[in-house]
Amino acid sequence: xxxxxxxxxxxxxxxxxxxxxxxxxxxxxxxxxxxxxxxxxxxxxxxxxxxxxxxxxxxxxxxxxxxxxxxxxxxxxxxxxxxxxxxxxxxxxxxxxxxxxxxxxxxxxxxxxxxxxxxxxxxxxxxxxxxxxxxxxxxxxxxxxxxxxxxxxxxxxxxxxxxxxxxxxxxxxxxxxxxxxxxxxxxxxxxxxxxxxxxxxxxxxxxxxxxxxxxxxxxxxxxxxxxxxxxxxxxxxxxxxxxxxxxxxxxxxxxxxxxxxxxxxxxxxxxxxxxxxxxxxxxxxxxxxxxxxxxxxxxxxxxxxxxxxxxxxxxxxxxxxxxxxxxxxxxxxxxxxxxxxxxxxxxxxxxxxxxxxxxxxxxxxxxxxxxxxxxxxxxxxxxxxxxxxxxxxxxxxxxxx
Amino acid sequence: xxxxxxxxxxxxxxxxxxxxxxxxxxxxxxxxxxxxxxxxxxxxxxxxxxxxxxxxxxxxxxxxxxxxxxxxxxxxxxxxxxxxxxxxxxxxxxxxxxxxxxxxxxxxxxxxxxxxxxxxxxxxxxxxxxxxxxxxxxxxxxxxxxxxxxxxxxxxxxxxxxxxxxxxxxxxxxxxxxxxxxxxxxxxxxxxxxxxxxxxxxxxxxxxxxxxxxxxxxxxxxxxxxxxxxxxxxxxxxxxxxxxxxxxxxxxxxxxxxxxxxxxxxxxxxxxxxxxxxxxxxxxxxxxxxxxxxxxxxxxxxxxxxxxxxxxxxxxxxxxxxxxxxxxxxxxxxxxxxxxxxxxxxxxxxxxxxxxxxxxxxxxxxxxxxxxxxxxxxxxxxxxxxxxxxxxxxxxxxxxx
Numbered sequence: 001x002x003x004x005x006x007x008x009x010x011x012x013x014x015x016x017x018x019x020x021x022x023x024x025x026x027x028x029x030x031x032x033x034x035x036x037x038x039x040x041x042x043x044x045x046x047x048x049x050x051x052x053x054x055x056x057x058x059x060x061x062x063x064x065x066x067x068x069x070x071x072x073x074x075x076x077x078x079x080x081x082x083x084x085x086x087x088x089x090x091x092x093x094x095x096x097x098x099x100x101x102x103x104x105x106x107x108x109x110x111x112x113x114x115x116x117x118x119x120x121x122x123x124x125x126x127x128x129x130x131x132x133x134x135x136x137x138x139x140x141x142x143x144x145x146x147x148x149x150x151x152x153x154x155x156x157x158x159x160x161x162x163x164x165x166x167x168x169x170x171x172x173x174x175x176x177x178x179x180x181x182x183x184x185x186x187x188x189x190x191x192x193x194x195x196x197x198x199x200x201x202x203x204x205x206x207x208x209x210x211x212x213x214x215x216x217x218x219x220x221x222x223x224x225x226x227x228x229x230x231x232x233x234x235x236x237x238x239x240x241x242x243x244x245x246x247x248x249x250x251x252x253x254x255x256x257x258x259x260x261x262x263x264x265x266x267x268x269x270x271x272x273x274x275x276x277x278x279x280x281x282x283x284x285x286x287x288x289x290x291x292x293x294x295x296x297x298x299x300x301x302x303x304x305x306x307x308x309x310x311x312x313x314x315x316x317x318x319x320x321x322x323x324x325x326x327x328x329x330x331x332x333x334x335x336x337x338x339x340x341x342x343x344x345x346x347x348x349x350x351x352x353x354x355x356x357x358x359x360x361x362x363x364x365x366x367x368x369x370x371x372x373x374x375x376x377x378x379x380x381x382x383x384x385x386x387x388x389x390x391x392x393x394x395x396x397x398x399x400x401x
Numbered sequence: 402x403x404x405x406x407x408x409x410x411x412x413x414x415x416x417x418x419x420x421x422x423x424x425x426x427x428x429x430x431x432x433x434x435x436x437x438x439x440x441x442x443x444x445x446x447x448x449x450x451x452x453x454x455x456x457x458x459x460x461x462x463x464x465x466x467x468x469x470x471x472x473x474x475x476x477x478x479x480x481x482x483x484x485x486x487x488x489x490x491x492x493x494x495x496x497x498x499x500x501x502x503x504x505x506x507x508x509x510x511x512x513x514x515x516x517x518x519x520x521x522x523x524x525x526x527x528x529x530x531x532x533x534x535x536x537x538x539x540x541x542x543x544x545x546x547x548x549x550x551x552x553x554x555x556x557x558x559x560x561x562x563x564x565x566x567x568x569x570x571x572x573x574x575x576x577x578x579x580x581x582x583x584x585x586x587x588x589x590x591x592x593x594x595x596x597x598x599x600x601x602x603x604x605x606x607x608x609x610x611x612x613x614x615x616x617x618x619x620x621x622x623x624x625x626x627x628x629x630x631x632x633x634x635x636x637x638x639x640x641x642x643x644x645x646x647x648x649x650x651x652x653x654x655x656x657x658x659x660x661x662x663x664x665x666x667x668x669x670x671x672x673x674x675x676x677x678x679x680x681x682x683x684x685x686x687x688x689x690x691x692x693x694x695x696x697x698x699x700x701x702x703x704x705x706x707x708x709x710x711x712x713x714x715x716x717x718x719x720x721x722x723x724x725x726x727x728x729x730x731x732x733x734x735x736x737x738x739x740x741x742x743x744x745x746x747x748x749x750x751x752x753x754x755x756x757x758x759x760x761x762x763x764x765x766x767x768x769x770x771x772x773x774x775x776x777x778x779x780x781x782x783x784x785x786x787x788x789x790x791x792x793x794x795x796x797x798x799x800x801x802x
Contacts, residue, residue, distance in 0.1 A: 031638040031655060032662055070663035107655075111640030128646060176633055176656035191647045193694075193728075197687055200633050200659030208661050208668040208676075209609065215662075232577055232601050237432040237508030245529060246592045254432060254508075255577035258601030260609050261433055261616075262471035267609040275609075286598055286687065293594075293694035327594070 024352055025084040027124075028132065028344030029108025031176035032200055032215075033308050034075050036065040037345040038084050039396075062349075063393040064342050066308070069108060076119045085120045101125040103348040105132040130181060132347025134189045137171050137304065139346055140339055144394070148304065148335045151317035152325070159335055170300040172291045173343060174307035176200030180294050193294045195287065199309030202283045209279065210272040218276050219313050225277030230270060232258025256282040277315075284316050288323025288334065295332050303334055308341035339394075425753055426485040428525075429533065429745030430509020432577035433601055433616075434709050435476045437466040438746040439485050440797075463750075464794040465743050467709070470509060477520045486521045502526040504749040506533040531582060533748025535590045538572050538705065540747055541740055545795070549705065549736045552718035553726070560736055571701040573692045574744060575708035577601030581695050594695045596688065600710030603684045610680065611673040619677055620714050626678030631671060633659025657683040678716075685717050689724025689735065696733050704735055709742035740795075 028035040041060040067075035079085050085102060102116075105127040113124040140147045141161050148159045171181040171189075177200060180193040203215045212218040228251075234243050235250030236259065242250045257278055260270075267275075287305075295303050303324060310316050317336055324334040339346070429436040442461040468476035480486050486503060503517075506528040514525040541548045542562050549560040572582040572590075579599040584590045604616045613619040629652075635644050636651030637660065643651045658679055661671075668676075688706075696704050704725060711717050718737055725735040740747070 031633050031659055068663070070665075107635070107638030107640070107644070110642060111638065129644070130647060176638070176659045176662075177654075195687065195690065196632070196654040196657045196659075197683060198656055198659075200656030200662055201683070204631070204633075204656070204658035204661030205606075208658070208671070211667070230605070231597070232432050232605075234508070237512065237577070239508070239512030239514075241511060243508070243530070246531060253578075253597040255599055255601030255605070256597045257605035257609070258432055258577045258597075258599075260605030261577075261601055262469070264471075266612070270609070282598060282602070286596065289596065290691065290694065293691065293698065296698060297694065 024349055025079070025102050026345050026349035026352075027102065027104040027106075027109070028129075028342070028348060029069060029072075029104060029106040029112055030308075030344070031107060032069055032203065033175075033341070034067045034069055034072060034106075034108065035308070035342050035345040036063075036067075036075070036079075036084070037342055037349045038063050038065075038082075039349075040393075060396065061393040062396050064339070064345075066341065072108075072112060072115065073119075076116070079120060085122045099123075103127055103351050105129050105344050105348040127348045127351045129344060130179065130189065130191050131187070132344045132351065133171065133173050133179065133306075134181060134183050134187070135347035135350050136343030136345070137183065137306065137337070137347075138166075138186055139350060140337055140343070141166060141304070144339070147338050149338070150321065150333060150335055151314065152321040153318070154314065168298070168300055169302040169304055170291065170295045170298070171343075172287065172303060172305045172307075174198050174287060174305065174309035178287055178290075178307070180291060182294075182298050182300065192298065193290065195290050197283055197286050199307065202279060202309065206276055206279050209267065209275050212272070212276070216311070219280070219311060219316075221273045222276035222280040223273075223313075223315060225271065225273030225275070227253070227274065227278040227281045229274040230257050230259050230278045231255065231281070232261075253281070253285070256285075280316060281319055284319035285323045288320040289327050291320075291334075292324045292327040292332055296328070301332055303332060304337060305334055306337045306340040306343050310336060310340050312336075312338075312340070425750055426480070426503050427746050427750035427753075428503065428505040428507075428510070429530075429743070429749060430473075430505060430507040430513055431470060431709075431745070432508060433470055433604065434576075434742070435468045435470055435473060435507075435509065436709070436743050436746040437464075437468075437476070437480075437485070438743055438750045439464050439483075440750075441794075461797065462794040463797050465740070465746075467742065473509075473513060473516065474520075477517070480521060486523045500524075504528055504752050506530050506745050506749040506752075528749045528752045530745060531580065531590065531592050532588070533745045533752065534572065534574050534580065534707075535582060535584055535588070536748035536751050537744030537746070538584065538707065538738070538748075539567075539587055540751060541738055541744070542567060542705070545740070548739050550739070551722065551734060551736055552715065553722045554719070555715065569699070569701055570703040570705060571692065571696045571699070572744075573688065573704060573706045573708075575599050575688060575706065575710035579688055579691075579708070581692060583695075583699050583701065593699065594691065596691050598684055598687055600708065603680060603710065607677055607680050610668065610676045613673070613677070617712070620681070620712060620717075622674045623677035623681040624674075624714075624716060626672065626674030626676070628654070628675065628679040628682045630675040631658050631660050631679045632656065632682070633662075654682070654686075657686075681717060682720055685720035686724045689721040690728050692721075692735075693725045693728040693733055697729070702733055704733060705738060706735055707738045707741040707744050711737060711741050713737075713739075713741070 025036065025038040039060055039062055065078065085100065100122045102122050102124060104124045106129055109124055109126045116122060116124050142163045146158045148161055150157045150159060168182055168184045171183050173179045176198055178195045178198040179191055181189050182192045183189045203218060206212060206218040210218060210221060212221060231253045232255040233250060234248045234252045234254045235241065237254055238250060240250055242248060291303050305320055321334040324332050426437065426439040440461055440463055466479065486501065501523045503523050503525060505525045507530055510525055510527045517523060517525050543564045547559045549562055551558045551560060569583055569585045572584050574580045577600055579596045580592055581594040582590050583593045604619060607613060607619040611619060611622065613622060632654045633656040634651060635649045635653045635655045636642065638655055639651060641651055643649060692704050706721055722735040725733050
């Protein structure tokens with residue numbers, strides 16, 4: 001009796017998994033950070049029947065990790081120690097690691113392909129950055145329960161995403177630089193704008209100004225600061241009064257860092273936390289404004305902000321939200337994603353599916369968890385409720401139709 | 402025989418002028434700079450007949466000067482030494498200086514009104530900032546020959562302004578902060594946007610980063626720098642190649658100041674000129690982009706950039722122009738104004754006309770110079786050909802209809 005297709009795939013997968021519990025490593029190598037996603041199996045396989053087809057599902061967890069791009073050697077060491085590089089796709093069932101393909105996106109997939117090959121002996125299969133960002137965002141929005149939320153005045157509120165009314169939306173990915181992508185469907189999108197004033201600007205300028213040792217230290221510092229010490233407010237120009245005729249409150253920032261022109265102070269005379277705060281405010285505000293203007297141009301009401309710049313930082317999200325709210329006069333809404341930093345790597349991970357490689361031609365990443373009340377009929381949702389740590393993981397299945 | 406209205410005005414003016422050759426001082430007190438405009442008579446009066454009415458014209462020169470707002474006392478001393486404060490409008494022919502009104506705009510007109518009264522004994526008559534900017538821009542565009550120009554790739558090209566097809570246009574005034582105003586006619590306008598990332602940000606952040614002593618020193622420094630030392634380019638992320646799929650050249654800036662995240666350098670390890678250059682590029686680019694997005698939203702093809710940030714600086718104008726060109730795919734055009742910094746003060750100057758003060762109810766500032774070929778039928782143009790120095794002046798007449 002011949003084996004069914006599912007049985008063949010299962011056999012191949014189990015053979016593959018026997019070498020390691022890890023499979024499907026995917027990388028997003030950006031200008032500042034390397035983001036990793038990898039899957040680890042925990043319960044072997046199971047079958048799933050949706051009424052039309054029998055599906056093979058590998059139960060396990062998706063893991064997330066990040067490294068600074070300038071410390072790529074640490075990342076390579078991490079991959080080697082966990083044998084993640086053996087979890088790629090084998091070409092023609094070749095046993096040698098130099099026939100293993102690993103999916104990667106971001107500019108570093110080009111820049112570091114040779115280094116990765118030399119150090120790990122694996123081949124980097126490059127995936128387009130925008131393709132991956134969009135695939136990752138669509139997956140998160142459609143498959144992960146309570147993925148999107150709004151944040152304003154210290155209040156976090158989950159947004160119910162109606163997957164039948166998701167498109168079009170504006171995806172604003174804030175990495176070192178910022179990409180703004182109009183998304184119209186799966187694989188249907190256009191990069192409509194961007195700005196070079198992004199996370200790399202915050203961290204680069206912030207480092208020079210404050211001598212902070214890490215991005216997170218700078219972010220933490222900004223949390224304690226007061227931007228009014230250095231920013232020139234409308235009230236500073238107008239002698240404490242509003243410029244009410246055009247709707248500018250005296251507390252509005254007229255000129256970021258503008259007070260530094262007349263204070264007769266050196267950099268050292270300012271508190272680093274105040275400097276960090278003004279800088280964060282400048283950049284968040286600016287991104288919010290440019291995003292809103294682009295959303296307006298294309299009639300997009302939903303703006304999702306992602307990228308590792310945000311890091312779930314309350315003040316950053318608040319500033320972006322207030323910016324979008326202010327400029328759109330309440331018409332547009334800023335939303336954030338819990339797995340904000342991993343869009344690209346998730347997209348690269350999912351791209352294993354698209355490409356007709358021998359032993360993984362029909363795989364698909366799914367979230368298979370208790371159906372949420374609002375999504376009856378959809379079986380893709382996720383049980384996470386807490387915040388995602390950098391090295392957090394989520395339960396999921398790898399799906400073979 | 403009764404005197405004509407013109408004769409009455411002429412008599413009043415000559416009485417007024419007898420005390421001083423200076424009249425019509427107007428101030429624009431911004432967050433960073435105080436801009437002064439004042440008129441000095443040189444040839445007494447003359448008559449002018451346009452076929453409908455006889456006009457009385459005081460021939461003379463308009464003078465321009467500026468001071469840093471934090472050195473307002475120097476400005477007050479300058480006004481006193483030149484007796485400019487006696488050139489305001491006298492209330493009810495009162496001889497005492499405390500009955501003299503001087504027009505002023507900008508936030509400082511509010512903030513420093515008491516100080517000016519105390520030190521000079523004159524009353525500051527506040528004029529709305531946006532009203533003045535627009536009045537000043539309209540005056541310059543309509544009345545001054547070769548006022549507007551484009552600047553790209555080092556080429557300056559004067560733009561013929563057809564005053565019958567001037568509106569609508571976008572006025573971007575880059576002071577400490579930036580105002581973006583849609584202008585539909587004389588006195589018809591709306592402030593549609595703005596950004597806090599403006600001249601005060603360049604000078605404030607630049608001062609902290611470079612220890613420069615003046616805005617102009619910082620600007621000069623930026624002229625010599627190379628932004629690629631600190632900015633993260635697309636090629637830095639992509640290993641020297643373009644990200645051609647989305648049209649980003651390897652030389653495009655991916656992240657302003659982004660290289661500073663990984664260079665392992667302190668601020669002191671960078672050349673101040675490179676820092677200044679990156680900062681100038683960041684701010685000019687950003688203003689160009691936000692201006693373009695606003696122009697697009699309102700269907701405005703003409704964008705005029707003004708404000709003292711620009712200072713006729715080639716690289717600043719080039720960056721703004723390239724930004725507008727890039728983002729609009731060549732659809733929109735950035736234009737600059739030779740008297741860029743004095744829009745507000747010129748507008749305040751002209752506001753002497755609007756207000757029914759006893760002895761100056763019908764005055765109007767005009768440029769009365771040889772009719773330019775292209776503007777036949779219009780008698781308002783200006784003979785200036787060189788660049789405007791900070792303390793330059795232009796010939797003109799004060800017009801009493």
